[in-house]
Amino acid sequence: MEHLTLLLAIVIVTALVFDFTNGFHDTANAMATTISTGAMKPKAAVAMSAVLNLVGAFLSVEVAKTISGGLINEQGIRTEVIFAALVGAILWNLFTWLLGLPSSSSHALFGGLIGATLMSVGTSGVNGGVVITKILIPALAAPVVAGLAAMLATKLTYRIGRNSDEKSTAKGYRAGQIASAGLVSLAHGTNDAQKTMGVITLALVTGGVLAPGANPPVWVIVSAGVAIALGTYLGGWRIIRTMGTGLTDLQPQQGFAAQTSAATVILASSHLGFSLSTTQSCSGAVMGAGLGRKGGVVRWSTASRMFIAWGLTLPAAGLVAAGAEFLTGQGDWGVALVAVLLVTISGGIYLASRRRPVDHTNVNATEGATEPAEPATETAPATVLTDVSGLSATIPAPVPTGTTTEPARKEVIA
Template structure:
């Protein structure tokens, strides 16, 4: 296959991954605001989409980490990157279908590492960088966000316990709009950069850009637009899990969870840590649930999420390894991987149409759960 055509295919595939990242991670920024009624679903995703696009232009440190830190760009080819992307997309689609908020970021890293390792050898993967920039933040970031949200929620309820409930609720819903906006901005700053880094890595391996280059403006713009479009379509299945499944969210909790998560993500983006916004957002929500009451988290749901987190890197890595191995065989391999990837995407989409989760479903179920919670408290 012509090298320039392969680069075009990889760029398009990277933007397709960015699109899935957007609708997969919509819930990270907006689930709590939708759950408390601070924002209507369509308004929430529209606001999030715009701010994801803006956030893509704020920093390129995470993009540099991916394009020049995770794997050795001198030992891989665009075909290997293509295989890694297919691994990430497949995992994203499967976890979206079952409503599990797994990490798009770790799916991308797993796919890229698996494809590189099998095709170019273990020495082509910078495992020290993987540990420092990916694994350590994956453990630390959600814990930090959770502790901050727990303390913030506890203090919030203590400080407002003598305030009339309706007044406090209204005030925190206004605050949630601001915190949701900050979270969306943070998501664009961190997650859009991962696709920028992948495209930049592809251009470096193809000789279009010199080693160590940052993402060109057209790469930043296209990645920002792709994640914004995906965000606007909305990942209602995962919004349902984060907005209803983990804990019953009240306005003070939502404000604390979003603010703590956004703060951690923005700080990490500045330092070039390619962390998972899904992990951080989930940590913030769980922390806020514990901050309101000791049994405020549904641990069975949290356990399912934790299992998905543990399996994301190796599962995407296995798919990426197989796809990278096939794609590295030449034109027929690239075509076969593309066809299989499209087949999986179509299958997941068809299955999702059988039991669709729409914005009105999320709102109605969350409202019903909130009413049940009020009755339980009154009793």
Template sequence: MSLDLFLLIIVVITALAFDFTNGFHDTGNAMATSIASGALAPKTAVILSAVLNLVGAFLSTAVAATIAKGLIDANLVTLELVFAGLVGGIVWNLLTWLLGIPSSSSHALIGGIVGATIAAVGGHGVIWSGVVSKVLVPAVVAALLATFVAAAGTWLVYRVIRGLPGKRTESGFRHGQIGSASLVSLAHGTNDAQKTMGVIFLALMSYGAVSKTATMPPLWVIVSCAVAMAGGTYLGGWRIIRTLGKGLVEIKPPQGMAAESSSAAVILLSAHFGYALSTTQVATGSVLGSGVGKPGAEVRWGVAGRMVAAWLITLPLAGLVGAITYELVHVIGGYPGAFVGFGLVCLVAVGIWLQSRKARVDHTNVNADWEGSLTAGLDAAGKPAARPPSPPAPHRRRHRHRHRKPMVSSRSSAPATHSRRVTLHEPLVQLRGHGEDPDIQLAAGRRAAGAVRTRVRLQAAGAGAIGDHTAPRRPVLVALGWAIFGLVLAVVVIGVLYIARDFIAHHIGWHLLGAKRA
């Protein structure tokens, strides 16, 4: 086996390992709000996300072309350079996962490759205009756009449902969240799996396995990246999910649906135009927007500030790791250099995993109350820490005498000796003296109580609970709100089909939706 072929195999394995870490690092982008609001059980959510990430990876390859040709000069790429860039992305992904910081896997990968390129050939090997126009500017614009859209959508939702029964509306939005979270997972697979495809595409170009004029990666690259992404998603990045779902804002189903819908729309739109967008930043912006848009919601700006700080240092620090790795592998050279580089990244991964076991976060405690930090309030086993016992209740002296139970009857022809109108949860009955069977009187009282409770529930459903002067229903506004959400979802679905037609035309050859085979 030649050294170049050996390096190519190492690069492909490392790229798929990065794709795997990307899957569990970014699962929270799609499912954090659904898990936090109770719309989906944690394990069900990650299984659904894994399947849809797998499907989404087949929908488009525009981002893969951006990674392969739009950021660095393809003529200067070597296998050592690609390997070093991947190591930079993997190390940063694992470190931020340990800390529970939802940083950008995309920027970690791009930063690692750019840093390795600078170490290998200097700054002239980087296409800086592509980095600015395809990475930096879209990252800022997309995060702000997602925040604005989610805030506006959340505000509109709460205006529309004002005065409606809370349990009924939350139940409806929980069902809607399943659809919106599914769209985000599909969009994540469409956008993020392509970045690893682009890296492997670069390596194949460098080795000479594919032409440098090719516009799409081979089918086996697409399939392997899709499977790796789905496998990582199934593990579930519980630490990131906990930070996004509980650390920024306490999420209710209407907020969750608004945040997920805005994330899906922005990510799918950027994937179609080939922008290497950070889905993490879009999802985080949407969650922040849902907190800003809800009246009276509390946003933890300290947590948000730490996230933004991590975003700002992702590119330079991942680039630094990539540059150091390249220098190490290049100086040692040959097979030993490849073995040393691969061994070091494995040691770092094992060390971070062992550190994470000291305070576990998994599906059993991901929704535990947030107490200031990721693992605060959790013991070493990952369970909520035991709280000090509450002081005993003060002793109360018991009555020495016995109360006589009145005998009741709902309806009787006998004259009533005493009657009163009862409170909200009591039946309207007559208190009778002796003369009827107590069992019959008790059954009649229970029937009357059930009738009153039914009447109270009907009153609460129609115009709010008794004594609650909330606004009545607004059928026109309710219909308008659902129509707007239906329109947004329809646009997103049409966008998915529009993106998918390119893949179908190139790989399957079906001429659907007017697409022409290239």
């Protein structure tokens, strides 16, 4: 690390900030269903997820290699390009977190890298084949595969337990949910923490610290694992609410099926080096589990907003990153301006989130719900007595009668 420059240090810190936002943005992937079904308390759930994310970061470096030596051509890429890419990814993550939308942190990072590279060196800097085979195709396939697997698994669990005692069955599946949630957390650390490792490794290569094609150093693996674990422990409560109660109403059997299906897809892709979105995999599994139960429904209005966010992630993060790269290309003042804008906009998003805070105390409430009001008690309609002279008197009725209101009636006294 003797060649570590100030700019390179800034890029590494920014990458770890992105890793932190990735952690709290994607906590919902592992724990939303576990929390919504009551299998675990919210704070305990995110604590367990944080530990397993840290462990998962040490299990593989295949996804990191895809980013550091596959997606972007290392030759000719400046360190400023990586900084601009991270700015685009962080701002998109924070914006979608504010809206409570489970968009893909992975695709935000990919979009940022692609947009900044295109602005810097053009199409020659991006490996189109890698984008198609290891990003776009998995992005389309993962939620479908996870959704179908979760739907079939849900149907199977209900069929197996159709003659069992409902309470004991639910208790057993809650235990299964905790185990499967742990597996998803482990898979998330294995897949997503590696993306930050890959970015830092790419920055070290462009800065001349590492040789092209080098594996992530141990300190990079440790720091990326710690950053994503801390972000996970913070808890992305807004997105947990959307995933847990906004998409569908889940029972323990469905939660178990969704998490097991998602974990299987994520771990298989990590082994193959496919850098898919854990968010899309888990969201697809939740929807599949919702459809797998008889009478189960998916709230398609929420799902539609989520699909739109998925489609916008790559281009939106790419456009922001391209703009940031344009500024950083102007010199040191451009880099400083981008850093100031990142801090200012991030602070503004945080302040906006405090207007309607979501935390572990209200994470299972329906979106937009308030404290329940006292039931209305209405009185019987008053009787207005009118005599022939036109004079009238109102006699209020003393006894409550129901929940509807009728207009006052007039009785004429002859």
